[in-house]
Structure formats: C-alpha cells, structure tokens
C-alpha cells in the first residue's frame with residue numbers, strides 16, 4: 104500500500120491540504136481541504152489570524168481521517184518573512200504582523216544609514232524588500248522582543264504548535280535577510296543591530312528534517328490520522344521551485360501566485376554588482392541550491408481588482424474578459440511601491456495611467472488586460488536581465504502556481520520574451536512539499552528524478568512565441584526608465 108503524504112500549503116491568499124501518493128511511478132494529488140487566508144487590521148497593524156489557519160489544518164486532517172487515511176506524513180509551507188514571537192511560557196505573545204503592514208515603509212533607509220546596503224548584500228545576497236524580517240524586527244515592539252524566548256517563522260511556528268518541537272528551516276530563514284551566505288548562520292552584526300540574540304532563533308535545519316509526531320493533546324481533541332511531521336522547504340516559493348518540472352536546457356521558473364517570483368536555480372549564489380544593482384535575491388533552495396530570483400507584485404493586483412468588483416467575476420471570467428481586449432493599451436510599472444497595499448487598487452491603477460498621460464482602463468476587461476499585459480511585459484524584461492546577469496539566454500520559462508491558468512498571460516509572455524513557456528502544475532508548491540517528504544522517506548531517490556515524475560504526472564501546456572514583440576518590450580523598457588523611481 105503506497106504511503107500517504109499531505110502538504111499543508113498556505114499562501115497569502117489561500118491555504119490547502121493536498122494529499123499525495125506515489126502509484127506506479129506517478130504522483131497522485133487530491134485536494135482535501137481549502138480555505139481563505141488574508142490579513143486584517145488589529146491593535147494598529149495588519150495581522151494574520153494564525154489560530155484560524157491552525158484550526159483549518161485540524162479541520163483538513165479530520166477530513167483526511169474520515170476519508171480512511173489513518174497514517175500520514177505531513178509537511179508545512181507558507182509565505183515568507185513573517186514570524187511569531189513566543190514567550191518563556193511557550194505561548195504566542197501576539198498575532199503575527201503581516202509583511203504588508205506599513206510599519207517598515209521607511210526601515211531600509213533607517214537601518215542602512217548605519218549598516219551599508221553593500222555590507223548586507225555581500226553577507227546575505229538577499230534582495231532589499233522593506234518587509235524583510237530584518238526590518239520588521241528592527242521596528243518590533245522592544246518590550247515584546249525582551250519577553251521573547253523564541254522567534255519562529257510562520258511555518259516553523261505551525262510545526263511547533265503541532266509537535267512541540269521548534270526549528271528554523273533554512274529556505275525561509277534566508278528570506279529574513281539575516282542569514283550569512285558564508286557562515287550559514289544569522290549574521291552577528293545584523294542581529295546586534297536589531298537587538299536580537301542568536302539563541303532567540305531555534306537551530307537551523309535543512310528541508311527533509313524529521314520534526315516529530317503530532318502531539319498527543321491534539322489526538323485527544325480531534326479525530327486525526329497518526330501523523331509524522333517532516334520539515335520541508337517551508338518557504339512556499341522554495342517548495343514551488345522543487346515542484347517545478349524544470350523543462351529546458353537553460354530553464355527558468357515563474358512561481359505565479361499572489362507574488363510572481365521569476366528566476367533560476369543556481370548551485371552557487373550570485374551576489375555580485377549586477378545582481379545587487381537589479382535587486383536580485385539568493386534565497387536558499389532545497390538540496391544546497393539557491394533561488395536566484397526577483398519578486399514581482401504578481402496576481403495580488405488582480406486579487407484586489409476582483410474584490411473591488413465585489414467578486415462578481417471569478418478569476419477565470421476576468422481572464423476571459425481580458426482576452427477580449429487589445430493588450431498594451433497602457434504601460435504600467437507593476438512593481439511600483441504604490442501597488443503594494445493601496446486603499447483601492449483599481450483607483451490606484453487608473454490614477455497611475457492618468458498621471459502618466461495614458462489611456463485609463465475602465466471596464467473589468469480593460470483593467471484585467473492592463474494588469475495581465477503589463478505583468479507579461481515585466482516578466483519578459485526580468486528574463487532579459489536574468490540572462491544578462493547569468494551570461495546566458497534563458498531558453499524556457501516554467502510557469503507554475505495559480506497564474507499558470509491564465510492562458511493569455513502565458514502566451515503574451517512567450518511572445519514578448521521570445522522563449523517557450525511551459526505552464527503547470529498550478530499546485531507546484533504542494534507538489535514540491537510532498538516531494539521533499541518522499542525523498543526524506545526514501546520513496547524517491549532525488550529531486551532530479553522527482554522532476555521527471557512531476558512532468559509525467561501533470562500535463563504541461565506549451566506556449567511558443569507567436570511572431571515578435573521585441574519592439575513592444577523595448578518601448579516598455581524605455582517607459583520604465585523614464586518613470587521608475589530609483590530602486591532600493
């Protein structure tokens with residue numbers, strides 16, 4: 104009987120428990136439970152409801168038990184950078200603050216006035232995003248920090264609640280912008296800067312570490328399967344990269360969800376001048392790799408548009424309406440900070456177009472196409488920059504995540520970038536999560552073979568360039584140069 108694996112994959116917009124088994128060399132994947140995620144304003148900050156997320160996990164595990172699965176292995180992955188402060192009594196001190204909260208808007212300038220960006224980037228190789236853990240802890244309530252016994256990243260906290268065991272998993276630890284590339288530890292100078300001690304972080308562990316059994320108290324409270332928890336690549340993007348089929352000689356990936364993370368998998372970090380100038384990051388990947396990538400605002404923009412249209416349209420319907428419009432009616436720098444957490448996204452997009460003297464999108468289709476076509480242009484621009492930094496032309500882009508369902512964006516990206524796009528699997532994150540568990544349990548030999556199994560198990564859709572849109576990319580790059588504020 105094939106062993107049963109469960110991925111708990113919680114993104115910024117939604118979470119899911121996915122059940123997987125390896126049967127005759129193919130991966131079976133079944134969604135057992137899905138729930139919404141999101142932050143709300145509480146005690147003056149945008150915060151996650153971590154207790155709700157944990158409750159949803161138990162709800163999903165009860166469904167799995169009810170479906171007849173009595174023994175499972177489980178892994179947890181979530182979004183990056185955010186953390187939970189745990190007191191000396193082992194209990195949570197507060198609701199975790201969301202990385203979209205305004206508290207860190209000025210933090211990079213404040214912190215790097217005393218500790219130069221060049222030092223931080225040379226040490227960590229991590230992109231400057233104002234919500235990195237480094238800046239969040241720099242702004243953290245000092246009284247709370249003084250009461251803190253353990254700082255746990257979100258997925259590590261969930262694993263701690265489930266098993267009682269606390270670790271710091273390295274792929275997510277790297278997103279803090281405090282993990283030294285050379286020493287493989289949190290950098291002492293950076294910790295000192297933010298008033299944090301090494302011992303406030305539990306020991307660093309690699310993906311595939313056995314975290315322990317689900318604590319007995321949960322079996323007394325709920326009807327759950329016997330559950331062994333494995334620490335996977337707990338940063339969801341790290342799991343997504345593991346779950347990428349990696350089609351192409353010089354392949355690249357685009358993890359397309361709330362964020363769009365575009366980049367390549369390297370065996371050595373690249374934190375040189377060009378990478379620094381273009382704010383590329385070296386987040387740690389599984390199996391000693393580095394995720395050399397760039398954060399792009401992503402489908403967060405469409406998620407807000409959908410809500411502001413009172414959810415009258417599904418994502419598929421919005422993509423369908425967009426497909427009825429001409430692309431490139433206006434150029435938008437989708438990575439402009441103003442789109443990070445505006446009061447009203449549609450108004451922000453329209454104001455941007457008015458301020459730059461361009462056609463203002465009005466209908467749902469026009470607005471959706473404005474977003475999708477400018478995301479495609481931005482992806483193509485970054486693929487060109489990625490190739491220039493790495494010294495080779497990327498020959499294939501593997502688009503995974505929910506965004507891989509947006510056919511017009513897949514096709515536009517292929518044509519503008521002049522590369523073949525392979526779309527899917529949309530649940531690559533959950534797949535990468537269970538792959539690390541299967542390798543740890545000896546069901547699969549290594550990640551290279553796993554990726555062949557993924558390509559055999561999930562139909563990929565290929566999009567080849569249709570003519571050339573190089574001229575349009577050149578126009579967009581000129582537009583970005585004119586309108587871009589200096590990058591951090």
Ligand SMILES: Nc1ncnc2c1ncn2[C@@H]1O[C@H](COP(=O)(O)OP(=O)(O)OP(=O)(O)O)[C@@H](O)[C@H]1O
Pocket residue numbers: 113114115116117118182339359360361362402403405406418419420422504505506508509529
């Ligand atoms: N059928 C579809 N048609 C068009 N867009 C879709 C479709 N399905 C999903 N999407 C897009 O995918 C996005 C969600 O992607 P995904 O499920 O990978 O994100 P997530 O895991 O919830 O969040 P995160 O990116 O933080 O991990 C939605 O916001 C939507 O824009």
Ligand SMILES: C[C@H](O)[C@H](O)[C@@H](O)C(=O)CO
Pocket residue numbers: 114115181182183184202338339340360361362364398
């Ligand atoms: C804030 C991070 O950049 C974000 O979480 C991203 O890395 C991610 O995890 C997208 O799912």
Ligand SMILES: [Mg+2]
Pocket residue numbers: 112113114115339360504532
């Ligand atoms: Mg996700």
